[in-house]
Amino acid sequence: MVTNIAAYHFVAIDAPDTLAARLRALAEAGALLGTVLVAGEGINLFLAGVDAGIEDFLAQLRADPRFAGLQVKYSRSTAQPFARLKVKVKPEIISFRRDDASPLRGRAPVVAPADLSRWIAQGHDDAGRRLLLLDTRNREEVAHGTFAGALTLPIDNFTELPEALAPHREALADATVVSFCTGGIRCEKAALWMQAEGMDNVLQLDGGILGYFEQVGGQGFDGRCFVFDGRIALDPALAPLVDAGLEEAA
Template sequence: MSKYLTAALYKFVSLPDYRDQQAPLLAICVANQIKGTLLLAEEGINGTIAGLPEHIHTVLRYLREDASWQGRLADLEHKESWAEQMPFYRMKVRLKQEIVKLGVPEVKPSEMAGTYVKPEDWNALISDPDVILVDTRNDYEVAIGTFQGAINPETKSFTELPAWVKEHTELKQKPKVAMFCTGGIRCEKSTAYLRSQGFEEVYHLQGGILNYLETVPAEQSLWQGECFVFDERVSVGHGLQQGDYQLCRACRFPLGPEDRQSPHYVLGVSCAHCHDQTTPEQKLAFAERQRQVELAEQRHEAHIGARYTPHQHEG
């Protein structure tokens, strides 16, 4: 069994004292040799941490049971995965205005989110002709996989979604809107935003795509392609098996087998998406970084430049 347990978690809940929680939360994580990033905001908590299993469960118990949280995280859910090596280099607890940035602070998912739909009921919902299906993720994520019939807003960041909604009045041509994202956090917030804009029947996939791929058998699935994830796996398929995508270390775009056949693809240096966007000096720096990575691998050492540099934590 792999040594390190990774826990991804989030919860929208009112935390007016979130600033006071930063130091004690960091202290218990450091005391248990936990690494990763946790975000705290008045609207809740979000993040991913890794460590030895017993230490991860100590931190989770603290969040769910310690009196300082006043029971507000008692039903906090998390998703687990395993890693052979520690996937993070340090522990950070950051204070934010939002735990996932939409740019509309008056939207409160803890009060306004749409209706949860379990993975086993999702196929029936999105097959309903009265439903418009919207993928709330960014364009680089949608590019490698999505649900059949889903609308792609073609956003570069989640903050672009409100403007897209306002521009696309056809969303109200059908009585129901269903939304989905990787792990559930973005679609909770996006459905809350839709409700604030007057949409009445709004639904979202409980636990996101990852929960669906873990729950629904491949032969019954309406998912097409792979799902981008914010860690070293880059993509996963049904059963959450690691997929065929790798990350361009220059621009962080997910690259499939065909992408890696491009003449513009140079391992660690460039791909077809970014080869004309970096200077010769930058390419030399990337090439030197890749050389150091390969030397470290030959010595069976970790190299900080080899690890995945995540986008803002989303799910």
């Protein structure tokens, strides 16, 4: 079996190129394949390999005080879902291009998967306020699955979200809005930007859809969650749509 991990961590990185080189060496030493993105705002990684390689990589990464609190989402597959190892330095670990959405200045409020599951079941948050789920992913990802009744936007890139959301501002005003995405990066930035825009009723789903699947299953979710590798998409049990003879997704 192959262990797959998804993780990100927002923290100031003074020398992204140096860190990227170190992470490449650690991944190569563990025979791990996948994608590692490094930016001045933190790291984002999707890696797969045998248990020993994964755990050694994580142990050495967490030995760095900047990443001691790294939260990781796990899943399993019978085949390696990546064709190669790619390590890149980027301006952002997810491109949004909004100065008022930096998690380095503090996180937006979160809702835990168990709490969101309860809210979905009861149809409102614990204060009785209407619940509105906001999908911050693009239309290709949404086509594989999303939360029932979620507000989805006709976007191809995350940078398009502010403009696409504008016509819905009034409809969001009387609701508790929970932004969500695959693993947490986009919904974290989206929630921060929305707060900066005066929307103080916005939370982010802690850990994204993958964290929700891992902790509570598929309560309220229709379909699968698209992932950026050869497995294509995962169901609420974290089982892949494709699990043999995998090739890396474009």
